[in-house]
Amino acid sequence: MEPKCACKGIRTCLACENFKPKEPPCSGVHKFNEQGPQKKYIYCDSCKKAWLPSGEEGIGQHPNHIGQSIEFLGIEMIRDFVTEEEEVWLREEVDKTPWVDSQSGRRKQDYGPKVNFKKRKLRMSVFSGMPSLSRMLVDRMSLHSVLDGFIPVELCNLEYTPERGSSIDPHFDDFWIWGDRLVTLNLLSDTVHTMTMDSLPDVEVAVVLPQRSLIVVGGDARYKWKHGIHRFDITSRRLAMTFRELPSAYLTGGEHADVGAELIKRSLTFNGVAVGAGDSNKAEQ
Numbered sequence: 001m002e003p004k005c006a007c008k009g010i011r012t013c014l015a016c017e018n019f020k021p022k023e024p025p026c027s028g029v030h031k032f033n034e035q036g037p038q039k040k041y042i043y044c045d046s047c048k049k050a051w052l053p054s055g056e057e058g059i060g061q062h063p064n065h066i067g068q069s070i071e072f073l074g075i076e077m078i079r080d081f082v083t084e085e086e087e088v089w090l091r092e093e094v095d096k097t098p099w100v101d102s103q104s105g106r107r108k109q110d111y112g113p114k115v116n117f118k119k120r121k122l123r124m125s126v127f128s129g130m131p132s133l134s135r136m137l138v139d140r141m142s143l144h145s146v147l148d149g150f151i152p153v154e155l156c157n158l159e160y161t162p163e164r165g166s167s168i169d170p171h172f173d174d175f176w177i178w179g180d181r182l183v184t185l186n187l188l189s190d191t192v193h194t195m196t197m198d199s200l201p202d203v204e205v206a207v208v209l210p211q212r213s214l215i216v217v218g219g220d221a222r223y224k225w226k227h228g229i230h231r232f233d234i235t236s237r238r239l240a241m242t243f244r245e246l247p248s249a250y251l252t253g254g255e256h257a258d259v260g261a262e263l264i265k266r267s268l269t270f271n272g273v274a275v276g277a278g279d280s281n282k283a284e285q
């Protein structure tokens, strides 16, 4: 019997993959492979470099790293952004809203305008604002200089589990609708963002995300590198809360500043309810 899941096209999860025809090897789609590329660097947030592990010692301890490194700019990590008690509270609150099946074994909850990615148009009607539980997180973000002026107009909660084989393929978040900083709160388990560049097929950079940390992805990490999460880096249930801001075209002085102002007004009511299953507001990976 055909499995019930939300995967489309090349996406798969544990429920559907034995039923899908395998992609021909020449399909041109870059897929992670369990052996992976030859050069697997590990990112160090203290030196903003990614290091190539060598032998038993791996990459050594900052500041005494060993081996080769590459510059890796654009990531800011705020550890222990929430306490253990707050994490439990957030999980309980988030789980009160129904989850909607998504691609590659994920489930999601969306708060944000409906976006037509093909026509590059926004529809505000479904957007009632950020959910109330996010107010304390957004207030806390404003205490960090790296998030100066950050006003989210979208929150996407994603749930990953090993039982479903959840993952996310390497991708860029859209550039025309989302701004410079992608902000993710990583809850319930540690994981790894795997960064790749199509022009460097033998290179992968592992950015370890500790449980309860907040990661800000900007600069090169947002615009030059794709991000994704391997299935094998989901070891127990994980909840990611990703906040997105508007790009300059939607801010004061920009071409769509009027639309942007209305979105921001709605967002900051913190009265939002999740948009429905058919109203996805992001291009899905």
Ligand SMILES: O=C(O)CCC(=O)C(=O)O
Binding pocket: 156, 158, 168, 173, 184, 227, 229, 240, 242
């Ligand atoms: O789960 C994550 O940390 C990242 C999710 C993501 O990249 C996305 O929703 O675009």
Ligand SMILES: [Fe+2]
Binding pocket: 171, 172, 173, 227
């Ligand atoms: Fe993304």
